[in-house]
Amino acid sequence: MAPTCARRGSPGPAGSRPEGLPLAWRPLRPSPWLARPTGHSPDMVAVARWEDRPHPPGFAVYGFEMLSSSWAFGRPSCRAQRVPVGLPVSRGRIDRFQEGSAMDFAPSVYEHAAALIERTPWEASREADLLFAAHAEAYRRYHHRPVVVGIDIYNLEAEAYGGVVEPPQGVGVPAIRRPVLASAAELLELDPLEPACDGRIPMVVEVAARLAAHFPEADIRVPVSGPFSIATNLVGCERLLSEVAEAPQQVAIGLMHLVEGQVAFCRAVRARGLDIAFFESAAAPPLLSPAAFRRIELPALRRTLGEAATVVGHPVPCVIGGDTTPILDAILETGTGYVVCPIETDQQAFMQRIWDRTDVRVRVNTSAEVMTRGSWEEIRAEVDRIVRLTADRPNVCLGTGALPYETPPENVLRVKAYCRQLAQAR
Structure with missing residues (x-):
């Protein structure tokens, strides 16, 4: 049963239907990755850096475009994406970044x-x-x-x-x-x-x-x-x-x-x-x-x-x-x-x-x-x-x-x- 609040009424019945929001990424080219295990789960790693690009202190530069996800997020760009080093990213996501997709x-x-x-x-x-x-x-x-x-x-x-x-x-x-x-x-x-x-x-x-x-x-x-x-x-x-x-x-x-x-x-x-x-x-x-x-x-x-x-x-x-x-x-x-x-x-x-x-x-x-x-x-x-x-x-x-x-x-x-x-x- 859904919880209710003493201050408000019970959840009665429910409404319209909107849309979802897709989060996805498209690699520009395969990229070498350095990764280390994290404490989040066995299939999670923390991305360290993309080696062949200069990058500002405290940031990793990735060779893919990305919208925000649960673990790595930021604004997408045409050539590269910068997010703080050490944010956990799943191994599966790294594999998909390297595979690429048209849409x-x-x-x-x-x-x-x-x-x-x-x-x-x-x-x-x-x-x-x-x-x-x-x-x-x-x-x-x-x-x-x-x-x-x-x-x-x-x-x-x-x-x-x-x-x-x-x-x-x-x-x-x-x-x-x-x-x-x-x-x-x-x-x-x-x-x-x-x-x-x-x-x-x-x-x-x-x-x-x-x-x-x-x-x-x-x-x-x-x-x-x-x-x-x-x-x-x-x-x-x-x-x-x-x-x-x-x-x-x-x-x-x-x-x-x-x-x-x-x-x-x-x-x-x-x-x-x-x-x-x-x-x-x-x-x-x-x-x-x-x-x-x-x-x-x-x-x-x-x-x-x-x-x-x-x-x-x-x-x-x-x-x-x-x-x-x-x-x-x-x-x-x-x-x-x-x-x-x-x-x-x-x-x-x-x-x-x-x-x-x-x-x-x-x-x-x-x-x-x-x-x-x-x-x-x-x-x-x-x-x-x-x-x-x-x-x-x-x-x-x-x-x-x-x-x-x-x-x-x-x-x-x-x-x-x-x-x-x-x-x-x-």
């Missing part, structure tokens, strides 16, 4: 994980053992990065603040359907989250820790929602958008009030040796106009990501679905090193706008409809489309958005194999 495949697995253990999303989202079993099975099958621990990942904080997650019919995704606040002004009356006892947050963090212990080579992430997504669940989408038009300053103040709780959540995750995945899809156009995004959402988003980056020690990926091309410049102002190019936006225009920002990793999403219901010819054509779209642009990976519950596992495995085939052909 990494990073499926987003949430409610789909429940299908792999023949449970409903509701069941898998409410019981720790089922949540563990679902994501463990997904990782055994797909070996995807990252593993974002959750089923209804946008519900955690809103539920902890008192929202009621309702059981869906059949294999639907749990959701918060009834707002518990009358306006954005009431956000100011909420006490900051207490991650140790509020809602299902302790359960999810504990399951993430179990997964990290069971799969030390995996990149395990705890989902953290952005302020607008939390407010949407608590106030209701229609009411909140009305206030964006009628009382924008009040909404902005309410969003800023939520930042403290999210930073506390990040600290609790980091205290367990884990990392975070940040999601804020409710704030994207067409729900929120580009002007409103910049004026109302961006101040709280920038502060949240900035403080989260300080907590975890590296720039935090910012996963926002929807038509994000018009707000891409604002997203980049948060300092994130990782963004998603959603299927809902003009992907060509998005890539043109971010093309020269090779310090930022871009996950380009495929169509979930094609991944779930398409023939293999249609799925392969979709992958080829993205490969052409990103050709010659470093620091990209192929994503899926949230895989629907009913996605055939063989489709995911075939895409992974096809990406490997493309890598070998280069």
